Amino acid sequence: MTSNSTAGSSPQFCTKCRTQEATHDQRSHAVCVDCFTKFINTKSVKQLGILGKETKPPIIPNPSGSGPPQIGTRRYLLGLSLGVSSTCLLQLLHENCQFQLSKGRPAPFELTVVHIYNDTFTTPSTAESFLLPHKNRYPTFTFLSHPLSSSLTLPSIDWPSFLSALSLPPSPVPTLPTLLSSLPPSQASQSDIISLLTRHILLSLTLSTSSQALLLGHSTTAIAELTLSQTTKGRGFSLPWTINDGLLSLPNLSQPVLVFHPLRDILRKELVEFTKLTSPPLTGLIPDVEKSNNPEAHQVLNHKDLSIEEVMTRYFADVERSYPSVVANVARTSARLVRIFDEDRKGCGLCGMPMDGEGDERWRGELGEGDVGDEEGETEEGERRRREGRRWLCYGCQRSALG
């Protein structure tokens, strides 16, 4: 969003309150700072209201042993990527809590904020230092940083089969760099697997911290990007599980987890603008603020170094600028896709999403198992891995993990 410059002409008044000067563009309406901030707040509060209805406060037995049980406070877990959207969500949740407390009501929820860092490049102390300004600014919330390599022991991933398909020994547990180097050598595959592992950690942490919901900071634009990038990765079948709010169950997890996207009605450019309007501005909390604000600015040197998500981010930055309603429409419409789940089939061994038996059968065709994938020059080992992987990996995971 670009602020309307009124220099050299008479000031334009806000189309909502008609009292202040219009400085921002809110869905093609010129509005003032207050109305714009109110708009962002209203959109997020509406979603938080829906979340509040879906999660009942836990009932705690009376500590004295007798008497009526007490009503506890809702507990949520927020995945913080240190990007614009998740930082804005953190701020909006904080504002929501402060508003309730200022009215003399109890805090509506307790929040645990988790930042997953890639321990191949980042040390634990660096990750902690990233979270320090957040801890100071939001003292009521609990902050955790968690290494990506902790996913290597998670029970929700079928590690023995996955490692065997990658020709890695099942024990000892491989290090994260070993695992990533066994994947196809493209940024697209590696970033996809990393995002899957991150999601697994967040879901398991939601249960281990006794949180009732996992909150993700996806904006409308991010959901539209996710729709197209999941489609590109061949994960169309599991799309309703990825982009919609609702319960998500993974293999070997004790119970399903409620995943919620409270910023699904706000465009990314609006959130970027919002980061400058809080006091103090949120820009100090976002390490790579320039890249987040202007993804197109960085020149592409080699397309092999780009991930599918990065291509989508660049594409949607352009579409969002010119046609914001088209972006919103993509997100809104793709949310209408229904979830189909065959209870007899177990989930994918890597992403945990339901397997699409009908789709796999059709894709292979009726020419026999060996017909598709018999590529010229493919080694026996490669073929064995492919055959093995087909049994317990979904199509998208086969593409990312086995090439």
Add this chain to the structure above:
Amino acid sequence: MCHLQDRKGIHQATQEPRKALPRVLHQSFRGRNPPHHHIIQIILPRRESCHWSLRWQGFDSLGLRSQDTQRTTWIRTRSCLTEHRRGHHRLPRRLPPNKLYDWTMDEVVQTIGKKGNCTYCGVFRRQALDRGAKMLGIKHVVTGHNADDVAETVMMNLLRADLSRLSRSTSIVTGDNRSEVKRSKPLKYAYEKEIVLYAFHKKLEYFSTECIYSPEAFRGSARGLIKQLEKVRPSAILDIVRSGEDMARLVPGESPSFCGCKGQKAQAPVAAAVEEGIGGCGSTNGRTPGGEMAALDKQLRENEEYAELEVDVTKTIPKPKQGEKETQKELPIRTASALSKGGRQVLGQCKRCGYMSSQEICQACTLLEGLNKNRPQIQI
């Protein structure tokens, strides 16, 4: 070339070209024997619009007997190339005598302008093909859409949020037993690059031109995106096709069956056969000046504004309490589900041309009427 090395099936295009067509035909008919005497291959790339004419005079048909005795008929609308190919394949030619619409695309563009002519092109061209096929007693039309085209369509339908088209765009066969002419896309799983290599290997002549009349906003945008994605991950195109097929089953209210040949239990494919003519490549939005995407954006913005003004009447009118005399007569409220049940399209015939249509007058006749109104009546 090295970019293509890891492409599935590349060896088929380069080393075993004779195998490729029977294989895709086999896939497109899902393992059953293809109906040998009804197969037609139509070469009519979308972007050759500058050369095709809507008059019958350019509409040729050629019979081709290939090495594995499958009778294939080639229909082209470009007489110059067909003439050459006829010599190449030593094929007989039949020329349907009458004019169909009496409009060329050049004239259409002169009348309605540069923007929004996709609807005319799409409707007329498809109907011309169907009617040509019907005239020649053909039951099955095979088009040369490749994986890139299908992937573009999937992305385009996601971008313009057209779920009903998304559910149909990936079907290999469209049209069920009731429709007169079915359509298939046997090259659906072949990359455009593979087909180009195949054509190169077989020394086939082909044209590759973009439409000069109306660069389609959504398709153009999706095409650009797909080319970028292909650079990042070469298999992305087939992955999008796979996702498109899977998502077709996730569209609410659509038939879970994938293939149109199984469509007896659902009526959607019939509607598809009719509707597909309505701007399959562009859309009706294209008629608005200012570009397709901008038009959709504007329309969506207006919808959002109107949505804020809407009031749910069922919540505002209080229900009379028990015992109170009901003074107002309650009318049934038409919900979306009730409308969709009652409002399902029924396949009929156009009153003017007799072509299949769900409306009284088919889309082509409606468009033609609009065009003819603006045409000068006196001819020298």
